[in-house]
Amino acid sequence: MPDWPDVQLHVVTGKGGTGKTTVAAALALALASRGKTVLLCEVEGRQGIARLFDVAPLPYAERRIAHAEEGGGDLYALAIDPEEALLEYLAMYYRLGRAGKALDRFGVVEFATTIAPGVRDVLLTGKVYEAANRNARNKGARHYDAIVLDAPPTGRITQFLNVNTELAGLARMGPIKSQADAITSLLRSSRTVVHLVTVLEEMPVQETADGVAELREAGLPVGGVVVNLVRPQDLDATQRGELLAGGVDTAALTTELGRVLDRDPGPLVDVLVAEGRDHAERRALEDRQRAVVAGIGVPTYELPRLPGGVDLAALYELADDLRDQGMA
Structure with a gap:
């Protein structure tokens, strides 16, 4: 049985170089292999998902990129662009269709997403919230059993997820406060967990431990730790x-x-x-760091270092590993 059966939103973070995007993609595939319809989102504009799945750069639209033969689930992907998200937000909640496009031409959208503090992160998390809360009123919109968010790195994850709480404190009333409160409720609920990715090296492991502490202090739900790129155990x-x-x-x-x-x-x-x-020296170092990871006190999962690198076939192999270990 999976460790997170009631979770809909899986947020994946990790220090740069730990394979955060690869783990997010493997987790999404593992969830799809359970027969779920899954949305894999990225918010950093790197098109990492497209490269992993060897598809064209993702537009601001939900596109199917994989089908799990085992389980029969479908995997969709979305690269969330803050400017497009703002226009969609204006059209959805303020009925600013053509007017929103006009604002874009005048550069207001760029101002809001690059200069106004926190607005960019609010829009990115807001789009994830919209995808997670679709119902019968969202005519023609696809319902997702699970959403995997390839989130910003560990050093910024608490600020990124907590930005709506700060915005709600500034906006005392009105639709902005209502939206911020609703997004915060989702991110702090049992429907969400934040998973952290690390490798068995001192700095990433310490950053992971610090990240877990910061998330807990902020009241955000911590999931598991994925130890990635584990070397083979050639010697006893x-x-x-x-x-x-x-x-x-x-x-x-x-x-x-x-x-x-x-x-x-x-x-x-x-x-x-x-x-x-x-x-042997490397293994001794890794064993010490593995003990530190175990001391964090959350479920841990391990993924091997694949000698041939990561392609689509390797992603399915990693997805099987995560599913077998109970993460999905």
Whole structure:
């Protein structure tokens, strides 16, 4: 059974370089493999989803990009553009159709999304809220069982998700306050969780721990931690201990290699032992960081480092891993 059966909105964040977008895409595919209709959103304008799924750059429109053969769910994607979101907001809540386009021509939209503090993040989270709260009144709009948001990095995630609370404090009444309150209610509800992605290195792990603490302090729901790019476990604990202690029997290793090589294996033995020691040291570092992750006190999941990189086939493999571990 999945760990988050009642969650509709999965927010995925992580320090740059940890594979945040890859994990978000794999999670979306895993949810689709459960038979769900899923929307995968990005808000940073990098078109990372399009590159991962090898499709054309995403417009400001919900486009189907994958179908899960196992489970039968569909995956849609959306690149949320703040200027387009503002025009849609004006048309939806203020009936400013042509007038909204006129504002765009005069540069008002650009002003609102680049200069006015917090407006850009309000519009981005507002579009996610709209997709999560469609009902029979939204004629022709697609209903999503789950939404995965490829969100800003860990260092900015609390501010990004909490911006509507700040806006509601400034706007004491009226439709702006109502919208901000509604979005905040969704982001703080049991329908939402924030997952954090890290790798087993000191700085990303510490930033993840700090991010969890900040989210909790802000009253935002923390989900799980995904440890990405985990190296294969090529050596057991005994072998690693021998390498770290310098206790490898190089004479026996030289003899064994000499039976299969037609040259002196001595130089090769030295290289192998040195690489083995580096691997053991790296594993020891990773084990210490894994213990720190475990101490955060949330469910953890691990995804392997794939030697061939990440393509569409690899995404499905990672999605299977997340589903098997219960994240989706």
